[in-house]
Amino acid sequence: xxxHVVPVKTYVLIxxxxxxxxxxxxxxxxxxxxxxxxxxxxxxxxCKATLVVLFFxxxxxxxxxxxxxxxxxxxxxxxxxxxxxxxxxxxDWTPVPESWKSSLLRLPNLPPxxxxxxxxxxx
Amino acid sequence: xxxxxxxVAAAHQFEDLEQQHEAASLxxxxxxxxxxxxxxxxxxxxxxxRNLYQPGFMAGSHMLNVTLGALNTAVLICSSLTMALAVRAxxxxxxxxxxxxxxxxxxxxxxxxxxxxxxxxxHDYLEGLVPGLRFTYGGPTPKAVxxxxxxxxxxxxxxxxxxxxxxxILSVLVVQAWKxxxxxxxxxxxxxxxxxxxxxxxxxxxxxxxxxxxxxxx
Amino acid sequence: xxxxxxxxxxxxRVHYLNADYGIKSWLLTTDHKRIAILYLVAITFFFLLxxxxxxxxxxxxxxxxxxxxxxxxxxxLFSMHGIIMIFLFLxxxxxxxxxxxxxxxMIGARDLAFPRLNLLSWYLLxxxxxxxxxxxxxxxxxxxxxxxxxxxxTYLNTNVMSAALGVFxxxxxxxxxxxxFIVTIHKMRAPGxxxxxxxxxxxxxxxxxxxxxxxxPVLAITLVLVALERLxxxxxxxxxxxxxxxxxxxxxxxxxxxxxxxxxxxxxxVMSELVTCFARKRIFxxxxxxxxxxxxxxxxxxxxxxxxxVSGQSIYxxxxxxxxxxxVAIPSAIKVFNWTATLYKxxxxxxxxxxxxxxxxxxxxxGGLTGLFLATLAVDGHVHDxxxxxxxxxxxxxxxxxxxxxxxxxxxxxxxTGRLYPDGWARLAAAIIFIGFNLTFFPQYMLGYLGxxxxxxxxPPEFQVLNVMSSAGASVLAVGYLIPLIYLIWSMxxxxxxxxxxxGAKGLEWETASPPITENFEHTPVVTEEAYAYDE
Numbered sequence: 001x002x003x004h005v006v007p008v009k010t011y012v013l014i015x016x017x018x019x020x021x022x023x024x025x026x027x028x029x030x031x032x033x034x035x036x037x038x039x040x041x042x043x044x045x046x047c048k049a050t051l052v053v054l055f056f057x058x059x060x061x062x063x064x065x066x067x068x069x070x071x072x073x074x075x076x077x078x079x080x081x082x083x084x085x086x087x088x089x090x091x092d093w094t095p096v097p098e099s100w101k102s103s104l105l106r107l108p109n110l111p112p113x114x115x116x117x118x119x120x121x122x123x
Numbered sequence: 124x125x126x127x128x129x130x131v132a133a134a135h136q137f138e139d140l141e142q143q144h145e146a147a148s149l150x151x152x153x154x155x156x157x158x159x160x161x162x163x164x165x166x167x168x169x170x171x172x173r174n175l176y177q178p179g180f181m182a183g184s185h186m187l188n189v190t191l192g193a194l195n196t197a198v199l200i201c202s203s204l205t206m207a208l209a210v211r212a213x214x215x216x217x218x219x220x221x222x223x224x225x226x227x228x229x230x231x232x233x234x235x236x237x238x239x240x241x242x243x244x245x246h247d248y249l250e251g252l253v254p255g256l257r258f259t260y261g262g263p264t265p266k267a268v269x270x271x272x273x274x275x276x277x278x279x280x281x282x283x284x285x286x287x288x289x290x291x292i293l294s295v296l297v298v299q300a301w302k303x304x305x306x307x308x309x310x311x312x313x314x315x316x317x318x319x320x321x322x323x324x325x326x327x328x329x330x331x332x333x334x335x336x337x338x339x340x341x
Numbered sequence: 342x343x344x345x346x347x348x349x350x351x352x353x354r355v356h357y358l359n360a361d362y363g364i365k366s367w368l369l370t371t372d373h374k375r376i377a378i379l380y381l382v383a384i385t386f387f388f389l390l391x392x393x394x395x396x397x398x399x400x401x402x403x404x405x406x407x408x409x410x411x412x413x414x415x416x417x418l419f420s421m422h423g424i425i426m427i428f429l430f431l432x433x434x435x436x437x438x439x440x441x442x443x444x445x446x447m448i449g450a451r452d453l454a455f456p457r458l459n460l461l462s463w464y465l466l467x468x469x470x471x472x473x474x475x476x477x478x479x480x481x482x483x484x485x486x487x488x489x490x491x492x493x494x495t496y497l498n499t500n501v502m503s504a505a506l507g508v509f510x511x512x513x514x515x516x517x518x519x520x521x522f523i524v525t526i527h528k529m530r531a532p533g534x535x536x537x538x539x540x541x542x543x544x545x546x547x548x549x550x551x552x553x554x555x556x557x558p559v560l561a562i563t564l565v566l567v568a569l570e571r572l573x574x575x576x577x578x579x580x581x582x583x584x585x586x587x588x589x590x591x592x593x594x595x596x597x598x599x600x601x602x603x604x605x606x607x608x609x610x611v612m613s614e615l616v617t618c619f620a621r622k623r624i625f626x627x628x629x630x631x632x633x634x635x636x637x638x639x640x641x642x643x644x645x646x647x648x649x650x651v652s653g654q655s656i657y658x659x660x661x662x663x664x665x666x667x668x669v670a671i672p673s674a675i676k677v678f679n680w681t682a683t684l685y686k687x688x689x690x691x692x693x694x695x696x697x698x699x700x701x702x703x704x705x706x707x708g709g710l711t712g713l714f715l716a717t718l719a720v721d722g723h724v725h726d727x728x729x730x731x732x733x734x735x736x737x738x739x740x741x742x743x744x745x746x747x748x749x750x751x752x753x754x755x756x757x758t759g760r761l762y763p764d765g766w767a768r769l770a771a772a773i774i775f776i777g778f779n780l781t782f783f784p785q786y787m788l789g790y791l792g793x794x795x796x797x798x799x800x801p802p803e804f805q806v807l808n809v810m811s812s813a814g815a816s817v818l819a820v821g822y823l824i825p826l827i828y829l830i831w832s833m834x835x836x837x838x839x840x841x842x843x844x845g846a847k848g849l850e851w852e853t854a855s856p857p858i859t860e861n862f863e864h865t866p867v868v869t870e871e872a873y874a875y876d877e
Contacts, residue, residue, distance in 0.1 A: 003144065003314065005214050006207070015204040019197060022331075026193045029336040037339035041332035049325045056207045057321045063145070065527065066152045073156035076555045077163040079642055081170055084591045087646065087658035088171055094656055136445075136452035136529070138865075146454045146528045153520050157558045164562035164592050168577065171588060255573025266576070266583040273575040277566065 004061035014055045021048050131308040144311055151315040155322045158285075162326055165281065169274045169333065172267075179267020181338045183275070186252060186268075191243055192335040195235050196327060202231035203324045210317040213300070213310035221300040221313065228320065229293045232286055239283060247272070275334055282330060285323050292316050356759070356856040371456035372859055374757070377442035379463050380433060385826070387429035387470060394422035396819060399781075399812040405802045415798035416483035417499070423486030424504060425477075428511050429470050431742055432600065435607035436518055436553075437462070439749045440546045442757060444522055446850035446857065447540050449531025449866040454524040462517040469511025476500035476507060485796060487597070490578035490589040494570040502571055505564040512557045515603070519553030522546055531849070533868035537631070540848055540872050541624060544631040545610025548638035552599045552606070556642065560596035563589065587653050594645035602641040604738055605705070606634060608745025609676055612698055615748050616680045617873040618846040619695035620687025624873050626679040633672035640669040647716055651725050659718055666716035673709055677702060692844075693767030697748030700775045704740025708733055711786065726796075729789025735782045747774070747825065754829065755839035759856040762832040766824060774821035780814025847873055 025044040033040060054060045059067060137143040173180045209224035244253075251259030253276065254269045262268070296316055299305065305313055357374045367375060398418050401409040410418065441459065445452050453459050476482050482504040484493040493501050526547050530539070566577050567589070576582025578589040617624050624630060646654055646662030680702055689695070711733040714720045724730065755761055784807040789795075793804045800808065842851040853862050 003214060003310075005211060008208065008211070011204060011207050011211070015200065018200045018203075022193060022196050022200065025332055025336065026189060029189065029332075029340040032339060032341040034339075038337050041336045045329050045332045048328045052203060052321050052325050052328065056203050056324075057318055062148070065149065069149070069152045069156050073159040073555070076156075076642065077159055077166070080160075080163055080559065080595055081167045083643065083646065083658070083661070084167055084171060084588070084595075085174075086661060087587070087591065087654050088175065088585075090655040090657035135860075136450060136454065136456060142528055146524050149527060150455060150520060150524045153523055153554060157516050157520070157554050160555055161558035161562050164559045164566075164595075167592065168566070168588060171585075172583075175585075176583065254575040255569075270576060270583050273569075273577055277569060277577075281562075281565070 004058060006055070006058070006061075010055065014051050018048055018051060021051075131306070140308055147311040147315050148318075151318045155318060158322060158326075162278075162281070165274065165278050166329075166333075169278065172270055172274065173337070176264065176267035176270065177338070179264035180271045182262065182264065183252075183268040183271030184334060184337060185340065186247075186250070187275070187335050188243060188246070189335050189340060191238060192331050195238055196331045198231050198235045198238070199324045199327050202228045202235070203321050205231065206317050206320045210310065210314050213305040213313040214307060216306040218300065218303050218305075221305055222297060225293055225297045225300060225313075229290055229297070232290050232293070232320075236283055236286055236290075239279065244276075244279075278330055278334065282323065282326055285326070289316075289320050289323055292319065354854070355858065356854060357859045358759075358856050360859050369460070371452070371460055373441050373445055373453050373456065373459060374857065374859075374861075376459050376463055377438050377440075378757070380437040380441060380466070383463070383466065383470070384430050384433050384438065387425055390474075391422050391425035391430055392819065392822065394418050394425065395815065398422060399815040401798060402800070402808045403805075403812050405800050405805050405808075407798045410798065412798040413483065414481075416485075416796070417477075417481030419796055420482045420485050420504075421477045424473055424482065424508065426738075427486055427600070427604075428508050429466070429473065431604040431738060432511075432515055433466060433518075434604075434742070434746050435611065435749060436522070436546060436549055436603075437466070437514075439542075439611065439746075439753060440518070440522060440549075440607060443753065443850055444525055444543065444546060445529070446853070446861050447543055447848060448526065448529060448534055449849050449862065449868065450525065450529040451860045451862070453521045454529060455521050458517050459521055462514045462521070465514035465517070466511055469507045469509070469514060472503050472507030472510060474507075476504035479503075487593065488564070488567060488589075489593075490567065490570070490584075490586045491580065494567055495574075495579055502568055505567055509561050509564045512561050515553045516557045519550035519557075522550040523554065526550075531866050531868055534849075537628065538868055538870075538872055541613035541627070541630050541634070542607075542610035544634045545606045545613070548634040549603050549606045549610075551635075551638045552603050552641060556596040556599040556603075559592055560600075563592040563596075566592075587649065590649050590652055590654075591645070594648045595642070598645040598648065599638075599641040601734070601737070602637055604742045605745075606637060608701065608742045608749075609634070609673075611745040611749040611752070612676075612680055612701055614846075614848070615694050615698040615752055616683050617875065618752070618844055619692065619698065620684050620689050621845075621875050622683055622687040622873075623871075623875055624679065625682035625685075626675075627872065629675055630679050633675045636672040637669065640665065640672070644669050644716075647721070650718055650721050656718075663716055663718050667713065670709060670713055670716075673705075677706055677709075691768070692751075692764055693762075693771050694748045694752040696768055696771040696775075697744045697751065700771065700778075701741055701744040701748065704736050704744065704775075704778070708736025708740055711736065724789050726794055727789035728785040728793050728795055731795050732782050732785035732789060735785070739782070740778055744774075747771075750829070751825075752844070753850075754832070755843045756850055756855045756857070758833050758836075759839055760832045760836035761839045761843060762828050762836055766828045770821055770824035770828075773817060773824065777814050777817030777819075777821050781811050781818050782814070784808070784810045784814075847875060 021044050025041055028040050028044070029037065053070065059070065131140065133140045133143045137146065205224045205227040209221055209228060212220035212224055247253055248257055251257050252272050254273050258269055258272070260268050293316060296313060299312070357372055367379065370376060370379075397409060398415070401407050401415055401418070407415065441453070480500055482501055483499050484497060484501060488501070488505060526539075526543060569575060570577050570579065576584040578584045578586050580586060613624055613630060644662055644666040646658055647666045650659045711729070715724065715730060715733055751762065751767055788804055788807045788811075791804065793800050839855045841854050843855075844851075849866055849868070852866065
């Protein structure tokens with residue numbers, strides 16, 4: 001027999017936990033936690049994802065190499081998001097004359113149909 | 124009923140079935156790593172814009188239906204359970220169970236897509252919230268709300284596309300399972316399809332709070 | 342050691358080339374060696390197309406007011422040149438041709454882990470190529486290969502969508518090839534072939550595959566967003582509706598910087614093979630070279646912002662990217678030092694592959710050093726978007742990657758075809774290429790420093806002399822590239838038959854017949870010695 005066979009009970013247990021966490025995250029959204037709402041939602045999502053990956057995707061019983069693959073992909077995603085964010089969030093640190101500031105951080109209050117070029121174009 | 128063909132041989136490039144099994148698993152995990160980066164680009168863009176245009180993105184997010192989103196999350200979690208049970212049945216050579224669980228998984232996947240298409244997206248279209256097709260939101264910060272919905276439809280759309288591909292794969296597997304192709308020595312296809320399906324579930328597990336719940340609904 | 346019969350019975354012996362006949366046996370093959378040949382033919386065709394675009398560009402630049410084409414057409418030419426050369430030639434080249442052929446052989450396997458996926462990779466490249474050709478022929482693309490927004494999304498009415506879709510599809514070819522190699526190298530090494538007994542070419546391919554796996558999907562999704570923006574006029578990257586063009590640049594360069602390492606790493610891998618064989622010496626510092634390959638792959642993902650110093654990126658982010666860009670030069674330098682140390686007191690012979698290798702080491706070093714100039718914020722402010730950058734990346738991609746590719750093709754040609762090519766002509770061609778290359782691209786460093794912008798169809802008259810020099814060099818280079826095309830094809834029919842190991846090289850691929858049988862080895866080899874055991 002190749003691979004590990006997981007008992008049905010384990011699957012049902014994890015399944016119940018996932019449903020419970022879904023109910024939890026949904027209900028927590030209606031509670032005023034200010035800044036922490038986002039953190040709570042993402043933490044619960046991470047827990048759910050971890051359960052799916054470890055148990056449904058059998059990572060718990062898989063060779064170490066698979067864990068390296070999973071962690072690497074998460075690390076790379078973190079690199080993409082973090083280094084990109086350093087740009088956007090340090091732009092304000094350099095003083096720029098008012099007249100130079102782009103409209104990026106202040107959206108013009110244009111109706112949706114404005115600023116479209118009407119060039120017919122091939123695909 | 125246990126799968127009982129003549130001796131199952133590994134494909135010619137492999138030394139034995141175990142090597143073939145390990146290669147198939149590693150191959151799918153590596154592919155899932157590419158999918159993490161594929162969705163990751165969207166997550167990166169969403170993160171940036173969400174922080175730049177918080178009021179607009181919150182306004183957009185509040186126009187989504189949390190009940191339907193939560194329902195869809197539950198549907199996908201159920202489908203992950205049935206998929207895991209399908210893989211288990213294939214490992215044990217239980218032909219009818221494999222077919223049953225695969226069909227259940229497909230039904231739940233289809234339900235997800237139908238809820239999304241008919242109840243959520245169609246509703247958004249009627250409300251005039253689909254950028255490029257029909258966007259008539261007239262409240263404050265319309266551009267930011269439009270940007271939010273760009274990401275909403277792109278992210279859920281790409282996700283739904285992956286689900287449709289998953290349904291295609293599962294339908295092929297159902298036919299093969301019905302013909303008794305899978306057994307204890309020969310269930311790589313079901314297992315790797317399972318990995319793909321669970322991954323699509325994991326993506327939704329993050330999409331749901333990111334799109335529907337971020338910032339709270341109080 | 343060698344178990345193949347005497348060379349004379351090339352036509353009577355059954356091997357992978359004559360095991361089956363007919364177009365179906367090629368187009369539906371799952372043999373990694375045949376797929377490598379399919380790739381070879383395809384990318385040679387794309388190289389010729391990209392080369393034609395280059396010729397037209399250089400002809401146009403002979404005169405300050407444009408000798409050949411209008412600026413609008415010129416924009417299409419350099420876009421076409423970049424897209425075809427990068428996505429349809431350089432990125433597949435060594436991995437898909439030499440990698441496909443050699444990876445299973447070097448590890449002692451019968452094929453890659455997923456042979457049918459390998460064939461699919463080729464078809465995806467073909468499909469991507471056809472889409473890009475359609476874009477080019479039906480009116481052209483003029484965004485440059487970088488597809489910057491909002492030009493590409495809002496302000497152009499050229500075939501951006503089809504070109505972007507072509508790149509998207511070709512990208513999946515690259516992803517699947519990388520996936521195949523990673524699984525193969527992890528799971529299918531022959532008994533005794535530990536990680537540290539592998540030829541360094543495999544380490545390079547492995548590192549390249551990591552980049553392909555983790556970087557290409559980001560480009561794919563970015564092109565999807567560009568397409569959505571073009572189709573539905575939604576403003577993900579359009580400032581007028583709140584989008585940020587710099588976000589596009591972040592997402593684009595997150596892939597495209599590591600992409601340049603996809604292009605150079607395999608070539609570095611070839612270097613390790615050539616330098617050891619033609620100096621008849623073990624590689625100096627095996628583990629340093631191996632770890633450097635992986636280090637390059639990892640650090641390459643941390644430096645993409647150096648393409649955006651003047652785009653509006655925050656200066657603090659630019660500083661971080663600049664420092665990291667200096668770091669990525671270190672493993673590359675380590676490799677150059679190690680190859681040089683390998684040559685030292687070696688028994689060096691100067692056949693064509695070695696000439697390409699020596700050319701690589703010198704030209705790549707120059708290109709790499711100019712990369713450091715560009716990584717420096719202050720210098721880049723002056724030379725960004727000038728011909729200095731064009732000179733820099735051509736030194737790396739042509740002086741580096743392409744020389745490595747040609748060196749590898751010459752080195753393994755006897756293994757692939759069972760024939761020897763005429764080495765006299767090969768050395769002549771290598772020399773012509775080296776001379777033509779420097780004549781073409783060295784003046785471009787000077788032009789850039791003097792201030793001539795890139796992607797301009799016209800220029801101030803004071804730059805004409807250098808431009809004419811560069812164009813003259815390009816014609817020499819073109820001749821240099823055509824010569825191998827002729828004698829290599831000639832050799833397939835009329836070249837002397839090669840034995841299993843005409844170079845006396847070390848490596849599992851040399852211990853089987855030339856050309857190999859379909860299953861590569863009569864019996865699975867068992868590895869007992871270290872790589873490059875030349876002084877045994």
